Amino acid sequence: MPSDQARMLEAARAEPLWPKPPAWATALGAVGAAVLLAYPLLITSTFAQHTMILIFLYAVMAQSWNVIAGLSGQISLGHAMFFGIGAYTVGVLDTKFGITPWIGIVVGMLLAALAAVAVGIPTLRLKGHYFAIATLLIGSSVQIIFARWDWVGAASGLFLPLKRGSPWLDFQFHTSKVPYYYLSLAVAVLAFLVVWRLRRSRLGFRLQALRDDADAAASLGIAVARHKVLAFMISGAMMAAAGSFYTQYVLVLDPERVFSIDISIIVVLMTVVGGSGTLWGPALGAALLVPLSEYSRIWFGSTGRTIDLMIYGALIVAICMWRPSGLLSLFAERIRRRAASP
Amino acid sequence: MSKEFIIQAIVSGVLMGLIYALVAVGLSLIFGLMEIVNFAHGEFLMWAMYASFWFWVLGLDPLFALPLVAALLGLAGLLVHYGIIRRLLTAPMLAQVCGTFGLAVAMRAAAQYLWTPDFRTITNPLIAGRVQIGPIFIGQPQLVAGAVCLLAFVLLWLFVTRTETGLALQATAQDRQAAAVMGIPTERMSALGWAIGLGCVGVAGTMLSTFFYVFPDVGASFAPLAFVAVALGGFGSILGSLVAGVLIGLVESLGGLLIDPSYKTLIVFGLYLAVVLVRPMGLFGRF
Numbered sequence: 001m002p003s004d005q006a007r008m009l010e011a012a013r014a015e016p017l018w019p020k021p022p023a024w025a026t027a028l029g030a031v032g033a034a035v036l037l038a039y040p041l042l043i044t045s046t047f048a049q050h051t052m053i054l055i056f057l058y059a060v061m062a063q064s065w066n067v068i069a070g071l072s073g074q075i076s077l078g079h080a081m082f083f084g085i086g087a088y089t090v091g092v093l094d095t096k097f098g099i100t101p102w103i104g105i106v107v108g109m110l111l112a113a114l115a116a117v118a119v120g121i122p123t124l125r126l127k128g129h130y131f132a133i134a135t136l137l138i139g140s141s142v143q144i145i146f147a148r149w150d151w152v153g154a155a156s157g158l159f160l161p162l163k164r165g166s167p168w169l170d171f172q173f174h175t176s177k178v179p180y181y182y183l184s185l186a187v188a189v190l191a192f193l194v195v196w197r198l199r200r201s202r203l204g205f206r207l208q209a210l211r212d213d214a215d216a217a218a219s220l221g222i223a224v225a226r227h228k229v230l231a232f233m234i235s236g237a238m239m240a241a242a243g244s245f246y247t248q249y250v251l252v253l254d255p256e257r258v259f260s261i262d263i264s265i266i267v268v269l270m271t272v273v274g275g276s277g278t279l280w281g282p283a284l285g286a287a288l289l290v291p292l293s294e295y296s297r298i299w300f301g302s303t304g305r306t307i308d309l310m311i312y313g314a315l316i317v318a319i320c321m322w323r324p325s326g327l328l329s330l331f332a333e334r335i336r337r338r339a340a341s342p
Numbered sequence: 343m344s345k346e347f348i349i350q351a352i353v354s355g356v357l358m359g360l361i362y363a364l365v366a367v368g369l370s371l372i373f374g375l376m377e378i379v380n381f382a383h384g385e386f387l388m389w390a391m392y393a394s395f396w397f398w399v400l401g402l403d404p405l406f407a408l409p410l411v412a413a414l415l416g417l418a419g420l421l422v423h424y425g426i427i428r429r430l431l432t433a434p435m436l437a438q439v440c441g442t443f444g445l446a447v448a449m450r451a452a453a454q455y456l457w458t459p460d461f462r463t464i465t466n467p468l469i470a471g472r473v474q475i476g477p478i479f480i481g482q483p484q485l486v487a488g489a490v491c492l493l494a495f496v497l498l499w500l501f502v503t504r505t506e507t508g509l510a511l512q513a514t515a516q517d518r519q520a521a522a523v524m525g526i527p528t529e530r531m532s533a534l535g536w537a538i539g540l541g542c543v544g545v546a547g548t549m550l551s552t553f554f555y556v557f558p559d560v561g562a563s564f565a566p567l568a569f570v571a572v573a574l575g576g577f578g579s580i581l582g583s584l585v586a587g588v589l590i591g592l593v594e595s596l597g598g599l600l601i602d603p604s605y606k607t608l609i610v611f612g613l614y615l616a617v618v619l620v621r622p623m624g625l626f627g628r629f
Contacts, residue, residue, distance in 0.1 A: 316447070
């Protein structure tokens with residue numbers, strides 16, 4: 001005879017990916033998946049492919065931020081540190097020791113999880129604003145340290161050697177973006193599945209409980225600090241995977257770029273625009289904001305970089321004022337209402 | 343290391359610290375009134391510096407532009423409060439943080455779009471050169487900036503402790519509901535807090551622009567110091583901001599001198615972590 005708790009958990013796990021998909025939604029989903037798979041074969045423009053790769057990559061990063069901020073309610077403003085750790089791990093292992101990036105990615109994720117423990121144990125017990133400011137300061141401290149660290153190239157960073165061997169073994173594709181496309185799609189789907197599983201796992205429910213009311217959760221016997229550190233580790237590891245992938249994509253890294261505050265900012269913006277704490281929100285945010293920034297760069301030339309940020313900033317202020325639950329809630333409400341009505 | 347170096351570092355640290363303090367006090371005041379951290383504080387400082395710069399281009403020395411910039415920033419404070427913050431007060435914390443954070447992103451991008459990322463300097467201001475006191479040299483702009491910031495601080499202190507409006511402001515910060523019951527218009531007090539807070543930033547930005555580069559990211563380098571100052575002094579404490587601001591100026595200049603200039607920011611950031619972990623209410627905090 002299962003306990004109540006186990007039965008509830010079982011029921012929650014049985015919950016489908018989306019509430020009772022109507023036929024049109026299933027069809028739309030299937031078409032969407034087919035389009036995503038066929039995309040690089042149908043559209044051969046490298047720029048369009050590049051945009052999609054960035055969308056997938058940013059979706060992973062936003063999903064990573066979603067784990068710590070959306071699920072456990074701790075606002076990190078220094079998430080670029082994990083991105084940079086992932087980037088530097090593959091870079092250093094490749095340039096100094098000739099180790100394949102496939103191993104580098106895993107090592108980077110482990111190191112990022114370790115860094116999350118080191119940063120998280122003292123800071124995660126800080127309340128709201130204090131934690132946000134602490135991560136902001138730690139993020140820029142890490143950047144300063146790497147910019148002075150001669151062994152990893154100090155401010156000029158590292159250039160990854162071009163390899164002519166097996167592209168799949170070396171994770172370097174010089175002639176086509178298509179392999180990068182499928183790899184980034186796979187990483188994005190993986191990140192998506194991680195958050196999907198996490199949201200309905202014991203850990204996920206506990207995180208959401210302590211996000212909504214830490215005192216109540218603690219009084220029910222949830223170890224608040226330990227769970228938050230766990231979430232931070234998962235989040236950091238996901239971010240590091242994105243950093244490693246990005247480095248293999250551009251084959252160059254420097255502290256100014258991979259530890260940039262802009263990375264920390266953008267993951268926040270994407271997740272909040274889409275809907276933090278939700279499964280689809282981060283992906284929606286990435287799908288909206290990446291094309292905005294890539295195409296504004298084309299339309300407005302070199303000044304475009306700041307036009308997209310101006311729109312991002314204004315958008316996020318507007319969303320915080322009128323739709324703090326994110327754009328996704330506009331659709332989600334409608335779908336749920338329709339699903340509820342017979 | 344000679345004694346002169348250390349005295350020199352102490353003097354310049356205190357002068358810089360007075361500016362940090364004036365930037366921090368606005369942040370602290372706003373937090374004390376409505377528990378919102380203004381993540382766009384550094385960007386307002388940057389806009390104040392640009393305002394001062396453009397007045398100088400038009401032929402107005404920063405010293406004369408000072409009241410204008412302060413008034414403009416105060417007005418901006420009212421706009422931000424009534425336009426944005428009022429709606430965020432009841433929102434979840436994520437929306438509060440991201441609201442002002444988004445404002446910061448937009449303001450920085452707008453500055454870069456309007457005025458390019460170039461570094462600009464005000465050359466030949468009314469006050470220039472340096473004075474020699476015994477063995478040490480002090481830049482006159484820094485000296486005047488420190489003095490003006492201290493004066494602004496004294497005025498703010500007198501206002502808050504000696505006038506009825508100031509007392510109402512304090513009452514609102516202490517207990518919003520009780521203040522409302524006593525007939526204090528708490529909503530207007532919050533708006534006033536934003537106006538004063540950003541007015542202080544206007545003064546600090548104008549004085550800073552007389553000897554510091556003006557560029558879109560300048561706020562991003564000062565804002566973290568203000569966060570540290572507010573945490574150190576205690577969120578909501580005015581006197582705390584002054585002490586903490588000066589302390590940070592000192593730590594920064596002495597740390598830069600005794601340890602390594604490139605790590606002076608790290609030392610200050612470490613101070614923040616030490617404070618929030620060991621004494622989260624800060625030196626003068628009330629909770």
